[in-house]
Amino acid sequence: MQEPAITEEVIEQHGLSPEEYERVLTILGRQPTFTELGIFSVMWSEHCSYKSSRLHLKKFPTEGAHVIEGPGENAGVIDIGDGLAAVFKMESHNHPSFIEPYQGAATGVGGIMRDVFTMGARPVVNMNSLRFGKLSEPHNQYLLDGVVDGIAGYGNCMGVPTIGGEIYFSDCYNGNCLVNAFTLGIAKADGIFRGYASGPGNVVIYVGSKTGRDGIHGVTMASEEFVDDSEQKKPTVQVGDPFMEKLLLEACLEVMKKNLLVGIQDMGGAGLTSSSCEMAGRAGTGVELDLALVPRREEGMIPYEIMLSESQERMLMVAEKEKEEEIHAIFKKWDLEAVTIGRVTDDGMLRILDGGKQVAEIPALKIAQQAPKYDRPHAESETQRARRSLDPSGIAVPDDLEEVLKILLDTHNIADKEWIFEQYDHMVRTNTVVLPGSDAAVIRVKGTKKGLAVSTDCNSRYCYLDPYVGGMNAVAEAARNVVCAGARPMALTDCLNFGNPEKPEIMWQFVQAVEGMSAACRALGTPVVSGNVSFYNETRGEAIWPTPTVGMVGLLHDVRRFMTQWFKKEKDALFLVGETLDELGGSEYLEVIHGQVRGQPPVLDLEKERKVQETVRAAIEQGLLHSAHDCSEGGLAVALAECCLTGPGPHLGAQVTLDDDLRPDALLFGESQSRVVVSIEDKDLDAFKEIANRVGAPITFLGLVGGKDLKIELQGRSLQWPVEVLRKIHRHAIRHHMTHDTLD
Amino acid sequence: MRFGIVVFPGSNCDHDCYHVTHHLLGEETEFIWHKEEKLSGFDCLILPGGFSYGDYLRTGAIAKFSPVMDAVRDFAEGGGLVIGICNGFQILLEAGLLPGAMKRNDSLKFICKDVWLRVETSSTPFTNTLEEGEVLRIPIAHADGNYYADDATLARLKEQDRILFRYTDIHGNPEAAANPNGSRENIAGIINENRNILGMMPHPERCAESILGNENGRKIFDSIVKHIR
Numbered sequence: 001m002q003e004p005a006i007t008e009e010v011i012e013q014h015g016l017s018p019e020e021y022e023r024v025l026t027i028l029g030r031q032p033t034f035t036e037l038g039i040f041s042v043m044w045s046e047h048c049s050y051k052s053s054r055l056h057l058k059k060f061p062t063e064g065a066h067v068i069e070g071p072g073e074n075a076g077v078i079d080i081g082d083g084l085a086a087v088f089k090m091e092s093h094n095h096p097s098f099i100e101p102y103q104g105a106a107t108g109v110g111g112i113m114r115d116v117f118t119m120g121a122r123p124v125v126n127m128n129s130l131r132f133g134k135l136s137e138p139h140n141q142y143l144l145d146g147v148v149d150g151i152a153g154y155g156n157c158m159g160v161p162t163i164g165g166e167i168y169f170s171d172c173y174n175g176n177c178l179v180n181a182f183t184l185g186i187a188k189a190d191g192i193f194r195g196y197a198s199g200p201g202n203v204v205i206y207v208g209s210k211t212g213r214d215g216i217h218g219v220t221m222a223s224e225e226f227v228d229d230s231e232q233k234k235p236t237v238q239v240g241d242p243f244m245e246k247l248l249l250e251a252c253l254e255v256m257k258k259n260l261l262v263g264i265q266d267m268g269g270a271g272l273t274s275s276s277c278e279m280a281g282r283a284g285t286g287v288e289l290d291l292a293l294v295p296r297r298e299e300g301m302i303p304y305e306i307m308l309s310e311s312q313e314r315m316l317m318v319a320e321k322e323k324e325e326e327i328h329a330i331f332k333k334w335d336l337e338a339v340t341i342g343r344v345t346d347d348g349m350l351r352i353l354d355g356g357k358q359v360a361e362i363p364a365l366k367i368a369q370q371a372p373k374y375d376r377p378h379a380e381s382e383t384q385r386a387r388r389s390l391d392p393s394g395i396a397v398p399d400d401l402e403e404v405l406k407i408l409l410d411t412h413n414i415a416d417k418e419w420i421f422e423q424y425d426h427m428v429r430t431n432t433v434v435l436p437g438s439d440a441a442v443i444r445v446k447g448t449k450k451g452l453a454v455s456t457d458c459n460s461r462y463c464y465l466d467p468y469v470g471g472m473n474a475v476a477e478a479a480r481n482v483v484c485a486g487a488r489p490m491a492l493t494d495c496l497n498f499g500n501p502e503k504p505e506i507m508w509q510f511v512q513a514v515e516g517m518s519a520a521c522r523a524l525g526t527p528v529v530s531g532n533v534s535f536y537n538e539t540r541g542e543a544i545w546p547t548p549t550v551g552m553v554g555l556l557h558d559v560r561r562f563m564t565q566w567f568k569k570e571k572d573a574l575f576l577v578g579e580t581l582d583e584l585g586g587s588e589y590l591e592v593i594h595g596q597v598r599g600q601p602p603v604l605d606l607e608k609e610r611k612v613q614e615t616v617r618a619a620i621e622q623g624l625l626h627s628a629h630d631c632s633e634g635g636l637a638v639a640l641a642e643c644c645l646t647g648p649g650p651h652l653g654a655q656v657t658l659d660d661d662l663r664p665d666a667l668l669f670g671e672s673q674s675r676v677v678v679s680i681e682d683k684d685l686d687a688f689k690e691i692a693n694r695v696g697a698p699i700t701f702l703g704l705v706g707g708k709d710l711k712i713e714l715q716g717r718s719l720q721w722p723v724e725v726l727r728k729i730h731r732h733a734i735r736h737h738m739t740h741d742t743l744d
Numbered sequence: 745m746r747f748g749i750v751v752f753p754g755s756n757c758d759h760d761c762y763h764v765t766h767h768l769l770g771e772e773t774e775f776i777w778h779k780e781e782k783l784s785g786f787d788c789l790i791l792p793g794g795f796s797y798g799d800y801l802r803t804g805a806i807a808k809f810s811p812v813m814d815a816v817r818d819f820a821e822g823g824g825l826v827i828g829i830c831n832g833f834q835i836l837l838e839a840g841l842l843p844g845a846m847k848r849n850d851s852l853k854f855i856c857k858d859v860w861l862r863v864e865t866s867s868t869p870f871t872n873t874l875e876e877g878e879v880l881r882i883p884i885a886h887a888d889g890n891y892y893a894d895d896a897t898l899a900r901l902k903e904q905d906r907i908l909f910r911y912t913d914i915h916g917n918p919e920a921a922a923n924p925n926g927s928r929e930n931i932a933g934i935i936n937e938n939r940n941i942l943g944m945m946p947h948p949e950r951c952a953e954s955i956l957g958n959e960n961g962r963k964i965f966d967s968i969v970k971h972i973r
Contacts, residue, residue, distance in 0.1 A: 152854050156885070157795040159756020243754050243798025250753075334753065425856045425885045427950050428793075430760045433957070444955055446763070560955065739851070 003034040014041035020372055027366050035303045035360040042270040046535050049371040052501040053533040056511050059518045060528040074115040076529025078491045079189050082448040087121035088184035090495045090551040092534035096237040097179040101146025105179050106154040106240040107312050112181045114266035117249050120193040120256045121185025126155045128165040128181050129456040129549040133174030135737050143177050152423040157242035162424035163432050164441035166456050169412045175539025180495040182551040195265035197279035197287050197318045200346035207338040208248050208314035210297040214238045215310025225538040244313040251334040260323040267314040273307045275316040280364035289342035292355035303359040378507035387465050390585050390599030397665050402719050408634045411592050415733030433562050439630050440485035444559040451559030453487035456551045462601035464545035465586045467509040471516030471548050472604045478552035479524050483613045484628040486563040486620040487554025494531040494550050499543025501535045509546040523606035563620045565629035566647030567679055570706040572626050575699050578612045578675035582662050588633040589669035602673045609674040615697040616676050624684040631675040637668040639677050644710050645727035653723045656703035658714040679705050745972040747773040748786040752807050757793035764949045783815045787972045788825040791832025803888045804835035826941045830886055833943030842943045844893035850926030856885040859924050861909040861932050862916045868935055869971035870942045873963050879916045880960040882946040889945040891927035909933035
């Protein structure tokens with residue numbers, strides 16, 4: 001292509017406002033070249049600069065004794081003892097996945113794994129958080145099928161197990177699905193690599209795939225709303241090559257093991273531009289690159305295209321000159337291309353040459369430091385406020401409560417996700433102790449006695465009704481899930497998916513959610529160590545529900561003490577840790593049975609939450625419990641049913657008596673927070689009660705495990721379901737919808 | 745004894761096999777790079793699972809041309825034990841060291857889950873600690889595990905007692921519903937005529953220790969060690 005002249009139209013096409021362009025002129029002291037305009041455009045896109053969110057992200061607690069690296073690097077790092085660190089992050093790939101589900105999801109997974117192994121960690125866990133419109137729409141089936149296939153195609157080939165995740169379906173995602181990918185890696189605590197272009201005179205080395213025209217302006221596309229042209233945007237979606245990434249992973253880890261690097265960064269969003277700018281910016285140095293040396297897969301690419309390409313599976317490394325040869329040799333062993341394309345300088349400039357001719361020269365630090373930062377107006381809208389009002393007297397209690405539970409287990413938000421996770425290799429690396437299908441997945445950490453539990457969570461319906469409470473609940477539920485697996489919650493990463501931040505009501509949702517999450521993080525002692533913001537999740541002006549997804553990581557000191565959610569033994573006593581309140585607002589029940597998305601979502605008392613978690617965790621650590629399961633969508637009745645019907649079998653029933661005068665639907669299906677159903681052997685009852693007493697968590701005896709039926713007595717009603725019937729409904733729902741197969 | 749684990753670029757169960765043979769069984773184990781042309785001093789070679797060379801073409805179709813495969817062939821002709829697991833099995837088929845071919849799973853999807861396998865013969869170096877008819881729980885993880893062989897080959901496999909494992913239900917019945925991928929006659933693993941090359945789709949290395957909730961796979965490795973000793 002030819003370089004166009006810089007006109008107002010060209011500037012606008014690059015997503016820069018007149019004020020932002022003025023700022024470019026001030027930094028440069030002259031008009032930018034076309035290449036420079038491209039660089040500013042991507043670096044100051046919402047995706048790269050966080051210009052609308054930066055101000056508020058500061059509210060997150062990010063520190064803790066165990067935090068080695070907080071937000072700002074490629075991924076967050078926490079100390080897990082034994083000289084090891086857990087490196088993790090979650091990132092969105094929403095827009096690309098909606099345009100091209102297989103490649104969009106695949107490259108999302110590839111990108112997040114690179115963020116983790118860039119830091120010197122071997123990825124050992126993949127998770128994800130997915131949102132689609134309802135599966136009754138064929139297009140949503142197509143998206144789900146493609147996204148799951150893409151995640152599987154990339155993760156399985158890399159040999160990194162996808163051990164769990166979460167998925168929800170709601171109409172608000174019809175025009176904008178969400179694909180958030182999480183990766184956790186293990187590194188030596190003293191062997192963390194960072195994205196620093198330190199040491200003037202050091203060489204800059206390009207490794208991995210050749211550069212093509214794919215993905216140019218991917219980040220700009222991710223920083224706009226969808227209109228009706230998403231088909232035309234297919235070329236902005238990159239194509240993944242997991243085999244290349246597998247080679248890159250092994251070669252990078254080998255180079256790192258030999259300590260041959262000064263700094264390294266993934267070429268992800270905004271490719272060569274962001275990696276070189278950010279590495280120089282962090283180190284306070286300059287970087288000079290000659291694009292003529294960059295390996296290319298197409299002819300005739302101009303500097304602008306090379307700088308903005310988002311071709312996948314590429315890394316930028318900085319090393320001392322003497323190490324250059326050894327690095328090249330290692331990459332050669334893996335049949336990879338490693339090319340020295342430039343050097344670190346001491347003048348603070350990002351200088352781009354094309355065969356010796358200068359095409360761009362920008363002060364590297366200033367691109368980041370003087371990036372626009374907006375305090376966007378935020379205010380609650382009237383319609384937002386109105387959603388929270390709910391008159392429960394207008395909601396009739398259904399006559400057939402047995403049928404209600406069956407309907408809830410059949411809804412795709414609650415139904416079994418086996419059809420999905422069976423497509424992911426969740427066992428490779430032989431660390432997976434708790435497979436997908438319990439509250440949190442657990443891996444053992446080889447070479448130690450420890451384990452890690454991971455859970456991704458967000459109830460976006462709560463966030464839609466009250467983003468502050470929803471944000472709190474996302475953190476609390478993720479922590480509770482990790483606790484139910486027997487782990488102590490340590491830290492989290494997040495993926496904040498919202499609509500257009502230029503609309504005050506959307507910005508209000510964002511600010512509220514961040515503040516709610518921050519409050520929960522402080523109360524539960526779980527700092528935010530990494531994350532990502534995805535705005536502009538709108539199609540034709542219709543925003544998704546606010547979806548601040550949380551990826552929580554917890555530590556088990558003795559992995560043999562892991563816990564699962566299903567009942568294990570006849571005659572075990574059943575207890576509820578926590579309390580059921582008179583709450584229907586925002587529940588799955590209210591939407592599915594009464595067609596209403598309204599009301600105040602369940603309140604969260606952070607002090608009570610902490611006590612509930614402490615009680616459950618201590619009881620598991622002392623080996624007192626046989627199962628522990630968090631109550632979430634569908635309330636206590638669904639939680640009890642899941643305890644009966646999940647797991648490898650024998651799928652025991654239970655006899656439960658709910659001695660309470662709340663309205664029966666709130667008691668059964670209300671979604672009060674801070675509740676965990678536990679089962680426990682007679683001999684351990686006293687020790688369990690002693691813990692709850694000491695910590696100050698309310699506990700209630702519910703009944704006994706056993707039999708082939710789930711029976712619930714309440715207020716003179718006697719409800720009964722054969723476990724096998726419930727199990728069939730639960731397992732069948734999604735699989736049947738996607739394959740039309742029936743299970744035996 | 746000494747195990748060798750062949751590492752193709754794209755292998756991803758190599759470390760899992762190493763963990764079992766070295767850390768759990770305590771046997772000497774070495775990785776063998778795919779560019780090696782000579783092998784010596786090994787008692788058993790493992791071709792591990794994964795996606796050798798990306799497998800964008802047909803699984804194992806490129807791996808069969810890698811330099812190490814000639815050495816593997818020589819080693820096997822000399823009577824050495826070779827076990828191909830998942831992608832390793834696919835490579836052995838492509839290389840012609842075992843008969844038949846792999847098709848895409850019937851569902852056209854990758855499937856990762858525990859399955860039940862019936863042991864069809866114990867008179868091999870890989871199953872000598874197992875009982876005929878014994879039912880094992882072992883996970884599969886593949887997109888191309890739909891074993892196909894023509895009628896004549898199948899007849900020969902049966903006649904020569906070369907089918908080692910069949911997919912069954914928990915009681916050992918090889919029903920259609922227990923077949924996860926569409927393999928002919930529920931075949932999950934076969935051996936060559938000389939009874940020293942095994943190919944199997946399920947992953948015994950993934951279930952060889954108690955913390956993973958299943959030790960059934962260990963018996964296959966134990967059999968190998970018993971045979972060599």
